[in-house]
Each structure stands twice: as structure tokens, then as C-alpha cells.
Amino acid sequence: MLAVNFLLLAAALFAIGVYGVIARRNAVMVLMSIELILNAVSLNLVAFALMTGAVDGQVFALYVIAIAAAEVGVGLAMVLMIYRNRKSIALDELSEMKG
């Protein structure tokens, strides 16, 4: 199996996730797009672990999974708090500062 298979798939997922972060207005949808980006990165790490024969890449993929779990927990708690205060989670209505 070619290494570029995994790497190109991860690049496509990463680009789709970046598009989602830019295009989406709903905060929960932006968090989902960030999950796509994180998964693309850990797919790369696992592919490189297979390529080099060392398991270090898999160790880091597990770290990425743990960090993503923490990030989603805190992110959704923040979204809930914003929704409770403003009755909306549209990100373009969140600007407090002028300019």
C-alpha cells in the first residue's frame, strides 16, 4: 500500500474541515469541523507510524484523541454558557468590540 493514499486522504479531510470552520455560522458545526481536522492529523500520525515501523506515532494519535475529548467537553460547555446568556450560538453575533 502506498503511503500517499493515507496522506492524501488526510489532506482532503483537513481541507474539508478548514472549509467548515470558515463557512459555518453555528458554533456546534464549527466544533464538528475541528473534529475533522484533528482526525486528519491523527490519521497522518498513524500512517507515519506504519511507515517508520515505530509505535511512537500511535502513541501521539492516542494523545490527540485524549486532547480532542477534553476540547469537545470544554467547547460544548462554553457553547452552552453562550447560549444561556444570549439565546443564540451564531458566531458572527458574538463580537463585542467595535472595529
Place this chain on the structure above:
Amino acid sequence: MSAVILAADDVNVAQNVGFGIIAAIMIFAALKVVTTKNVVHAALWLVVVLSGIAAQYILAAAEFVAISQVLVYIGAVMVLFLFGIMLTRAQIGKESDLNNKGWALGIPVGLVLFGLLAWVILDAFGDDILPDSGPTPTVSLSDQFLSIYLVPFLAISFVLLAAAIGAIVLARKD
């Protein structure tokens, strides 16, 4: 170039076919995640992408990471997402204002990013063939975790604890 390598003896054809099918499903589902008009449908399409990633981990001989992916992402993170959607949304069904006003800017950014990444990847790893290895024993992973990666392992435990406490403090009504 690729066709020649595909015809070589040391490339597993069944593995490539499986990879291609799963990758096509994953990219279709990822596009649905960022384009669908229904938030709940986006979460369910994200389940398809995450399952595909777990299948790719198994193809890449990383069983333990695949199992962790299923447990943590599909089991825990998706439940969190569905709760987040249910607690923050008023209407069920299609929404018309899910995208920003400048959403079209994302298309060229995504295309240029993918083009650059694909160019660099093909330039650097165009001919590299992954070795046909068996499943990675979990013992070797745990050896790494408990020897040279022990300090990051402890640090990430504190990060998870801090995130759990922080989420409770942020989300509770007082």
C-alpha cells in the same frame, strides 16, 4: 507511475481496494458534514467519517488506536455533540442560516490548501510503499506510554481532569 507500483508484487491489492472504498465514503460523508442544512444530520454524517477513520486505523495495523477511536469518538464525543445540539437548538429540521455571509471564501481556501498539501505530499512521499506489517501489539504501546512518554501521559491526565472540572464549572447553573 502509480499503476506500475500497483501492479508490483509487494502491494496488497485487497488492502488498496478496501482503502479506496472506505476513503470514498469518508470524503462524501465529510462533505455532507460541512454542507448539510440540518445540524443533527451533520452529527450523524460525522459518525460515518469517524467510523471510516477507525477502519483506516485497522488497515494501518493500529488496532488499539482504532478501538480507542470507536470508544472515545463514536461513544463519548458524539453523545456530547448530540446533547450540545439538543440543548442549544430551538427548532428541529432544516435551518437556513447555518452558513456565514462570507461562506464562499472557504471554497478557494480549502481548494488551495488541498492543492498545496497534495503537491508537497506527492513530491516528498510519491513512491514510498508502506510495509505489510501485522497488528501492533498493545504491549509495545503500553511500554512506550510507561517509559519515555510517562511525563506527557501524566500531563494529559491533568489536562483531562482540568477539562472535566472546567466543563462542570462553565455549564452548571448557579
